[in-house]
Amino acid sequence: MSDCVPVGGEDDCGVVHLSHQLQQPSTKAFLTGECADPDALSLLKAYYLEPLDNLRAKFADEARTFVGSHPSSRSAVPLFARVSLGFAPPPKGAQRPHRLPGRLVVSLTSHPRRFRTLALTLRALLQQTLKADHTILWVTRGDRRLLPKDVLDLQKTGLEIRTAEDMRSYMKVIPALEAFPDAFICTADDDTYYWPTWLQELVDGYERANPTVTCHRAHGITFDAQGRLSPYARWRRHVRPRGEAINLFPTGCMGVLYPPGTLSHNADDRAAALDRCPLADDVWLYWIGQRNGARYKTVGRRRRQVTWYGSQRFSLWSFNANGGNDLQIRRIAEKYGYPPVLAKIAQANGHGSVTSISTVPPIELSTYALLAP
Secondary structure, three states: OOOOOOOOOEOOOOOEOHHHHOOOHHHHHHHOOOOOOHHHHHHHHHHOOOOHHHHHHHHHHHHHHHHHHOOOHHHHOOHHHHHHOOOOOOOOOOOEOOOOOOOEEEEEEOOHHHHHHHHHHHHHHHOOOEOOOEEEEEEOHHHHOOOOHHHHHHHHHOEEEEEOOOOHHHHHOHHHHHHOOOOEEEEOOOOEOOOOOHHHHHHHOOOOOOOOEEEOOEEEOOEOOOOOEOOHHHOEOOOOOOEEOOOEEEOHHHOEEEOOOOOOOOHHHHHHHHHHOOOOHHHHHHHHHHHOOOOEEEOOOOOOOOEOOOHHHOOOHHHHHHHHHHHHHHHHHHHHOOOHHHHHHHHHOOOOOOOOEOOOOOOOOHHHHOOOO
16 A cells, blocks of 8 residues: 555645545545545545654644534544544544453554554544453553654553563464453554444454354465465455355454454463464464364455555565465474364365475575564
8 A cells, every 4th residue: 555646635745635635535435444445545645754743733734724614524524534633532432332241352562663653553443433341552661662652642542551572463462362361352453544343343243152253354265286275375365255164364454353262372382373483473373263163254344454654664464475474384284283174175175185285485484583573
């Protein structure tokens, strides 16, 4: 998404005027979660281009002027946009209870390279139509003192900031499991826009009589002609239709809701995560979930992931998508073997038992470790 080009309404500094952008249907639809049109990113992209402080003041003044002179726009301008620009408080009394048989915890982690846009994600999470019992940001003790004011201020509106030892991306899930072993844990990423009904859709997809892990985005696991697990890059991307299926592999970027017991593990499992699968938490979570008998289903309608402009400058995605996941799948399978469900998927496609991944590229984790967040 970082190659999105702002459209129309620009001043001499290249800043998109809010009054012009609010008239764009794609912008309204994007901010309300009805669609994810890349052109609609121009408003938000301009908001946090350098210099951020100057743009924040400029947009806030312009937005106040526009909304003040167009009272009817208050209902049309998404609350997310107004709060992001700093001139409206988060909603009070607008969120409904979740009614799950246990506490609901929304959990994410971040690092200084993402702190610049972190508040945008946090505001989206705090303004969901469904109220979580806890919305927690996990950071290391050293990074805690580096958090910007716009993030710290969100503690007044429900954000909890907790510290944990550095476990890379596992910080969004393992500390939460330790602190809330009997809770529903919903993981989120720190660089993504989450539409207002994001959490509600995950929770509404949970059924007490048929408990499953719910997610918004999953890949379909596939096999080659010899019945070997295909390389990750050849799996079916972002599968549809929506619903439960045995071949689903949840991807955490769009959020995953884990019911209690789904991710039960021990100290040895944790060591394996950091040693064998340090840069691909989705892989470890899948293996542990399968060991605990997890089933998966996608919920809501299919949506495109929207990430903040500039947030992908330091990302594991390129490493994992180009062979990193395959290496870590092989390493985790060496310890745990391949989950029985993979054999069922292979058999459903006319193949035998799963014994290996078809190709493992000549790549080592150390080649990316120093650059990885």
